[in-house]
Amino acid sequence: MATSSRTTERFQEDTPGCRETEEPCSSSRVHEQGEEDRPDLGETYNGTVGSPPLDRMDGGDMIEEPKAGIEFDSFEKLMRYYKLYAKKCGFGSMTQMSERDDEGSVRYVTFGCARGGKARNRTMNVAKPCPTGKTDCKARINALKVEGKMQLTTVHNTHNHGLSPQKSCFFRCNRKVSENVKRVLDTNDLTGIRMNKSFGSLVVGAGGFENLPFLEKDCHNYIDKARHLRLGAGGAGALRDYFCRTQYKNPKFFTLMDLDDDGRLKNVFWANPRSRAAYQDFGNVVTFDTTYLTNRYRMPFAPFVGINHHG
Template sequence: MIEEPKKGMEFNSLEDLLSYYKSYGKKCEFGVMKKRTERGEDQTARYITLACARGGKACNRTFNVANPCPIGKTECKAKINALRSDRKLRLTTVHNIHNHGFSPKKSHFFRCNREVSDAIKRVLDMNDMAGVRMNKSFGSLIVGAGGFENLPFLEKDCRNYIDKARHLRLGAGGAGALREYFLRM
């Protein structure tokens, strides 16, 4: 059971605070984002604001007026502020009132709740090296999990991971090696 955040709660580190508020957001069915962070001279977080993911104003970037993009921002004011004192982060401000509805069936698809585990990353790497296409690899993960709703991530998260892994495999000087290969050809 995760208790509601209250003014004066203390956390040992920024990671503890983030994991607590993400867990609370997942339980209460809203997404969490870092809104503002100030770091001290030693690069530790001195002040942090965590907010509802639907906070802020939506900028309208629609180029086609006939087909507008859905807007997820509602200027929600729900947030917590934490200040470092005595090597601990202490909550100084807590606003828990949201101005939007919640999505109980979609809460695990919020960006803050999606994560590809290390075991899945190894499977994706092996399939990628074997030449298995991403949609086939993701399909096998869906079957293994017993359905799409049982996976804690989306296909896009898998694609992003593989793109990053391929870029790292190419390594430093990879562009030069590729150029040399084409020159030899």
């Protein structure tokens, strides 16, 4: 079996998608065994699950197993390394703790298994429990910044749960919807194409579900968020109704709206009674700040800010 030098600098970024390859065996004798006789390479004698060593990793990229003393040039390189290592081994990764120095750079960080921590219900309804996948896994690495480099201080590679290298690309930490896919989803949603049709076209273009670094649920979540941020026809009407109800409760509430021919909001101004009353007494200093620009509704947000006797 060919080996490669274990240097941190040689690890490569994994391409989006998930490639299923046969596990390389550690000896020629295992090749001669049947599939049912092949031992589980992730199981240890004490019942816990250890991360696969270097010569048992899936795929063509050889990644060094984390050990104390290994150094990385930056925090970003350390984060990419451990995320790729976790993906190859078959578990999710997360940042469990970090500390920053006075300059804002990370001086200490702890990366660990995504199933670390205590399991607890995410709902208060005891009739419908919604437990998390936490198993209090202790697999983690600690890194400290030493002379400008991130150095691994302590390493624990033992897991208390099973590992799934073939399914790791579908873990939440490894799923990502690219900007190109977002533009396609936005365009299809605006033209009235249903999500199952849009996702089906993405699957065909990628050559299968296993080649997509995201699930259909991720596409649904993105479109739901985009619809909330998109103020289309009818959104101005909902805002106008809200202002009308507010003005009915308090006649001193003032609002003015400008709509286009399609009923879309172009400009809106409002002032609540408390601010108008404060301006009568503290109108000496008022700023019109236009630095709060946002592209959420493709409109600038400019507040009038007054200064009272409390500063």
